[in-house]
Amino acid sequence: MNAYIDHNESGRAGDLTRLGQSFDHLHSLAAAQVFAYMSRSMHNTDATFSQINVLFRLYRHGPQRIADLAEGAHLSHCATSRLISRLEKEGQVDKQPNTENRRERLVSLTSEGLAYLKDLQQKTTAAYVTLFKELPPALRARLQEVLDDVLALMPPPELPG
Template sequence: MASPLRQEGIDKAELDLADELGVQLVRFMRLVGKTAKSMMAKQGANGVERAAYAILFHLIHDGPQRTSKLAESLHSEISTISRQSSALVQHGLVERQADPEDGRACLLAPTAEGLRVFEESRRHRNEWLAGVLADWPEDDRRTLSDLLDRLNSGLEAHTPQICEQNKGA
């Protein structure tokens, strides 16, 4: 049975190019991970796991959330999110709030210190990226941003199909 993502008429050249892109994406993800780890170490993450900052990012961008929703969004186990969010709470970056819809539950929300740490980290990342791209023409930088946005949108649109496809594998 053909993959639901597979389009009629995809030829070998297109698949070869997709393979080249895949290799570059893996290389890119490794370099970004290595760089992020190095930057976090240099900034002194106060003992908070690097992965825990993904929780902070989601809370800042999507608002206060239950642990279960964060686990779903981050494709992680609730126990992992609970452990990481506890570390964020201990460091004053996240706080627990009563859930207005269910008083028995709590929401996680960023604190003012969490927002400050996030913005500082974002500033460092932006300075680093600006330095990496400093000798690129402005049009190339804009094109890269536009193409990454387009790629991310395509990945987001096709992710549920990929997940459904892999369930039967």
């Protein structure tokens, strides 16, 4: 039995669906390595998926109110407040007064939080390198050329800086 979920059991998928399934398959192979790393890193630091999600939201959107983080992460305000307190104790985030409303505090990513995200990005890149290194060099070069063309048409990545 193939461990990969077969998205198209009834026959050949349409071009876009097939392309999506192909990328999903590649992603699942890389994600197995990345998730193993995340599981180990979360176990060592007791980080949760919700905490990592909030760190990425802060990276992508900048400083935010706890209410906005709660809404974006689909968590209650109370759960998000506890999550932020824990991340603050770990040095991943800090809270500063909102200059537009002194009753509010804005949560922002610290250099330690950014370092964690950069490390996760490096592990993701390494997973894809491991995946593609077994391909023949000519095929890797063709794949890179196609991806360069595709990526030129996509929005810029939001990479930890």
